[in-house]
Amino acid sequence: MHAEQPVRPGRAKRLPRAVRERQIMDAAVDVFSRLGFHAASMDEISEVAGISKPMLYAYLGSKEELFATCIRREATRMMEAIANGVEAEEPPDVQLWSGLRAFFGFVGENRASWQVLHRQASSQGGPFAEELADMRGRAISLVAALLVHSSDFTNVPRAGDKEAESLAAALVGAGESLADWWLDNPQEPAGVVAARLMNLVWMGFGDLVAGDVWHPPSRRTGQESGREPGPEKEATS
Amino acid sequence: MHAEQPVRPGRAKRLPRAVRERQIMDAAVDVFSRLGFHAASMDEISEVAGISKPMLYAYLGSKEELFATCIRREATRMMEAIANGVEAEEPPDVQLWSGLRAFFGFVGENRASWQVLHRQASSQGGPFAEELADMRGRAISLVAALLVHSSDFTNVPRAGDKEAESLAAALVGAGESLADWWLDNPQEPAGVVAARLMNLVWMGFGDLVAGDVWHPPSRRTGQESGREPGPEKEATS
DNA sequence: CGCCTTACCTACTCGCCAGTAGGCTTACCT
DNA sequence: AGGTAAGCCTACTGGCGAGTAGGTAAGGCG
Helix, strand or coil: CCCCCCCCCCCCCCCCHHHHHHHHHHHHHHHHHHHCCCCCCHHHHHHHHCCCHHHHHHHHCCHHHHHHHHHHHHHHHHHHHHHHHCCCCCCHHHHHHHHHHHHHHHHHHCHHHHHHHHHHHHHCCCHHHHHHHHHHHHHHHHHHHHHHHHHCCCCCCCCCHHHHHHHHHHHHHHHHHHHHHHHHCCCCCHHHHHHHHHHHHHHHHHHHHCCCCCCCCCCCCCCCCCCCCCCCCCCCC | CCCCCCCCCCCCCCCCHHHHHHHHHHHHHHHHHHHCCCCCCHHHHHHHHCCCHHHHHHHHCCHHHHHHHHHHHHHHHHHHHHHHHCCCCCCHHHHHHHHHHHHHHHHHHCHHHHHHHHHHHHHCCCHHHHHHHHHHHHHHHHHHHHHHHHHCCCCCCCCCHHHHHHHHHHHHHHHHHHHHHHHHCCCCCHHHHHHHHHHHHHHHHHHHHCCCCCCCCCCCCCCCCCCCCCCCCCCCC
16 A cells, blocks of 8 residues: 555665664563563564564674663663652652652553563573662662661661661562552552552551551460560560 | 492382372472573473473473472462461451461472462463462452451441552562562561561551551642542541 | 283474574665 | 665574383282
């Protein structure tokens, strides 16, 4: 119909390298997110990108390099999106809230990116997981710093750094998991989901820094190790 | 050294089928947990199991069947471990606490199982993810029911089921993520980690069902969508 | 003891996919 | 225009790994 088709069948229009590289990366993220690293084939990626396989190798190197580049690009995009949403001068709870909003906003608009980052990257044991774990670690440290900082405002004995880190890990994990759930239940807007998580974790943590600790009703405390669950390093009240 | 070695090199001692099947499954879980589904080869599994490849196929069918069987077995073991730790008559918070303890206890003693379940299964798009998502879904429903039930004790407008489900998803995700973190930081006993998560989520949820909702300080509320984060369906205070 | 069933093996086939050799074409530059 | 470099291709190789064919030992049982 259109005279748009290339002069020779199977010959793509000539484009500057930078543009092609973007196309290829987009295609790669798409395919990797749908199939995972191993199941994705370079043939399919090249097909989706609208070019032939040797171009892939000419521009982006091996399959592993391509994948690593995808992870790096998407991770950077996400971290920037979050950083742009947070003001360093705000009080901790507001910072956390802004971060959550930015995070869920990004996931909602970049589902493929999120799939690649969260599922694929973490399950491949190679240098990818490293790359990914690095970014994840930065996110956790950020949250941990926020937690430690916010507990400075109180006169509580101050939780250890390890403890803050583990709580931050739990929080980040809750965010990831909730994002996954959201992808399967997309009827609600990002803000609502973010708010829900904010309420869950902040109100919980708010009570913790106030020294308020949940305690099991003191009957048959120990079921398998006899440890007291409530007070660890905090005030034994 | 020992005269234990089989009569012919490369010939395994003859064993009844049930025993071999267990050996093979154990080997498979081990290899799958270390390498992931695709990277794991049937050759390696058979080697670890101490038998030859055709036995794998004779007893456990194809690679996919084998993997699915692994997932099912480990998932069942884990759900049973948790169910055994929880008494249905206890109040909700105690049930949750018992469940968390049982969960972290299981993970601590079955790291390979956990790896297979959490990382590998969820990232393969086949019928496995289904199997796994099913179990995960059951866990989430369980927690969600707990949450809904516990809010029945209060006179709060009662959160919707969808909301409870999403909170449960966040909670389960927090648990999974914290378990991963724990595997990298194994210096603390299971009970302490479980207690930490219990404090985080329960104290937080406790405030929620009491109608207590975090609210942003009312200045420049909207940063990207102008949505009020705090009250959704709950009391507008 | 001999027979047969069950457990077990070695040694292949076959398809898929990462990666490459070598050649054609089109746009820009002078 | 015509040279040349950058973009693009078809068509292969080579290896790895799933799955199988066909044969060998070993324990039970008459």
